[in-house]
Amino acid sequence: MKCLDCGYETDINQKIITCPRCGGLLEIKVKLKGFSFSNLKGRGVWRYKDAIPGNYSKIVSINEGNTPLIPSRIYKQTFYKFEGANPTGSFKDRGMTVAVSSAVNTGYKVVAAASTGNTAASAAAYASRAGLRIYLVLPKGKVALGKLAQSILYGATILEVNGSFDIAMASVMRLYKDLGIVYPLNSFNPWRLEGQKTIAYEIAEEIGEPDNVIVPVGNAGNIYAIWKGFTELQEAGVISKIPRMIGIQAEGAAPIAKAIEKGLNEPEFFENPETIATAIRIGKPVNWKKAIKAIRSSKGTALSVSDQEIIDAQKKLAREEGIGAEPASAAALAGYEKAINEGIIDKDQKNVLILTGHALKDPDAMLRLDARRILINPEHIENIVLGEINDNN
């Protein structure tokens, strides 16, 4: 493990979460040995257990991962990795199975997470499955309805703060550092990213390496985790190259896209992040260093898209591709189309868009779209339908 802040290095140790010297962000270095897809067994995240460091005498799993890679109907050679098919409806489950298993195996009884919602739902589910107590810190009034409801369903203790996700995040960080008894389930915990990287393993096993991978960026752990997965496979000779990582942010919460655009070494944070894509409504991404590393070293880039572009993309995904994704996921499609228009991506390349969460996570976002609803007398249904069909033909 190596600290991205102070450069401290130590052997991989499952008990270590942040740098023991400076408290910074740690990278876990994994070297695959004799790895081959044809030797693997099982499905989902733990199919790739040879690539996941740590000891797991007990694995806490709800059969996460093994999500569909859906070919686009509109764009050639383009695929959607639909992470909404995970047990709690988002990619977070992949990391949570590893982190919660780690918490159990290292003896923790209490876990905590700050969240814009998806982390909360996932952490609460895995804590329930493991029989752990869980505290969720949520920005009051800023969490999509489905995700708040899931946190209640799973019986978590919900601590609400007035303010943004970034304030909630800082309290969990302090809780972890001040009270050693609380295991943190946020993505500054590098063990979570070891689970999330299996997105790359699944893509590579199914279609080989793509040319570009387009990822919505909020707290910025996922784009790094996916890059890390491809990097491990490339270093082991399983794939021949690492795809370009293209990060997509919402205009109102775009510190990483702006840093890439301006060539900054360190992003300027957004004090009051604002976007309808609540899952990426984060002004101060805890993993910004990792994200920028993944983007720059893969010769990728980061772009921002407007809320209107996100809404249009959500509709397009649903009404032309048949795929229901939450607004933050739709940002990937909006960004992908922008990247094509700007000549950043060639649409004849092999592209994968990561759809991070299910449309059902945010019913209000769906209810705001244009609707065709008519109250009818059931006895007149033939006339209504016939009239409509004739009008439109």
Added chain:
Amino acid sequence: MKCLDCGYETDINQKIITCPRCGGLLEIKVKLKGFSFSNLKGRGVWRYKDAIPGNYSKIVSINEGNTPLIPSRIYKQTFYKFEGANPTGSFKDRGMTVAVSSAVNTGYKVVAAASTGNTAASAAAYASRAGLRIYLVLPKGKVALGKLAQSILYGATILEVNGSFDIAMASVMRLYKDLGIVYPLNSFNPWRLEGQKTIAYEIAEEIGEPDNVIVPVGNAGNIYAIWKGFTELQEAGVISKIPRMIGIQAEGAAPIAKAIEKGLNEPEFFENPETIATAIRIGKPVNWKKAIKAIRSSKGTALSVSDQEIIDAQKKLAREEGIGAEPASAAALAGYEKAINEGIIDKDQKNVLILTGHALKDPDAMLRLDARRILINPEHIENIVLGEINDNN
């Protein structure tokens, strides 16, 4: 194909949906030839294409099926088939890929479905993917929020009727019969059940044949479809026996459970079905004959559970198993526990509970559960968490 009402028989014909002679319910007879799991390719519903009759020059798919079979943490030898992991969050997607592909391959441009919500969401997604026009007939005010929102997301025309699902169902039936140009996507369409039967194929491929399969029963097509899948596998010698099919209904909408209990040949319908489990809030199940056939010929049974038992089971599933399912799915757990208590099933047998839909389908049901929510000052988080932990230890 054979009519369950008048006994009329004809060769399998993809254009036929109801009995050409009497309009009754048709069964599609499938005889597997040289079928072996080890020869199959791909994943999900179409992995089992050798068992799905019909011609499909174009398949309309969103990578449905391939859902997790999650082992229970509480009950030995018991598994949850989590159909919430399908693209639109319910098992309906399995049937919809077959029926919509059939509609496309037989030349239809317009499809329609009555729905308590899950069929609507699924039909709208597949119609979008296929580029077909879709009409959904919904009982006004009786559809769970997530499902209504999905129907809007996918851009369907929503026709609302004052009254129950059964009235909506009757109008779609009439629409189909009076206007030949509308392809019906309800489960009286036997082609949908050919997709749904792959639940049985997936279970058998993963763990062999269970002793009991517990299925929530609404319009009653799914319990028959799953039984049909196991029956085909048993007739082909792939498995050695057909599991007992145990149907679970809500007390306020329990025509089939009552018919089984009283030994009736024909159920007494519920004129005003009522239950919080909106997905099975059906008083007059269109597939009652098929369901009763599946239950009786497998030596199974049907039970009803109260709304309170359903709520308790939803909480137990989430808080002890880590699985988020909608109320109708939780009915399977409530019924399973009742069946154990009544000595109907032995908990040391191999049991599979079908969890038909995702918890996110019905956020209101989750929000009604007891919640632990506290507004905090983030600077005091350590004190709050420490206080709580001490109080409870």
